[in-house]
Amino acid sequence: MATHNELGIEGEKLAVSHLTKNGYTVLETNYRFQKAEVDIIAQKANILAVVEVKTRTSADFGNPEEFVSKKKIQLLVKAVDFYITENDLDVEVRFDVIAILAQNGNMSLNHIKDAFYHF
Numbered sequence: 363m364a365t366h367n368e369l370g371i372e373g374e375k376l377a378v379s380h381l382t383k384n385g386y387t388v389l390e391t392n393y394r395f396q397k398a399e400v401d402i403i404a405q406k407a408n409i410l411a412v413v414e415v416k417t418r419t420s421a422d423f424g425n426p427e428e429f430v431s432k433k434k435i436q437l438l439v440k441a442v443d444f445y446i447t448e449n450d451l452d453v454e455v456r457f458d459v460i461a462i463l464a465q466n467g468n469m470s471l472n473h474i475k476d477a478f479y480h481f
Contacts, residue, residue: 369464373417374401377460380471386411395444398437402460403445410453412442414477417462427461427474435478 378388386404393400402413416429435457442455459477463470 369417369419370415373460373462373464373469374415376462376469376471377402377413377415380460380473381411381413384473390445393441393445395441396437398441400438400441400445403442405453408453410442410446410451410455411458411475412438412455413458413460414438415460415462417464419464425461425463425472427459427472427477430459430477 374391378391381388381402381404384406386406388402388404389410390403391401393403400412401415402411404411404413414430414434416427418425418429438457445451446453446455456476457478459474461472461474
């Protein structure tokens with residue numbers, strides 16, 4: 363497996379651990395719908411958190427959260443609309459980004475709630 367894929371998997375594991383420690387129930391990881399893949403779908407109370415995880419080894423070209431494209435956002439919205447309908451959920455939906463920087467053997471995590479409003 364390519365090093366960047368391994369880094370992404372480690373980042374997603376760290377994100378799941380972070381969410382769980384903070385009272386979220388992880389409902390899905392790597393949920394696929396058509397061309398979309400949602401990294402994590404988690405719930406806390408009546409909020410369904412749709413989480414995109416971005417892991418990078420450097421912020422030289424921008425912070426990890428800056429690499430979520432408009433196309434990715436559109437795909438996430440479409441996938442989550444289907445997920446909510448498929449599971450007959452009555453919840454508030456929030457789109458988050460968990461940005462992880464892996465540098466010098468350390469991983470720092472930044473959980474940005476309602477992330478798409480920040481761009």
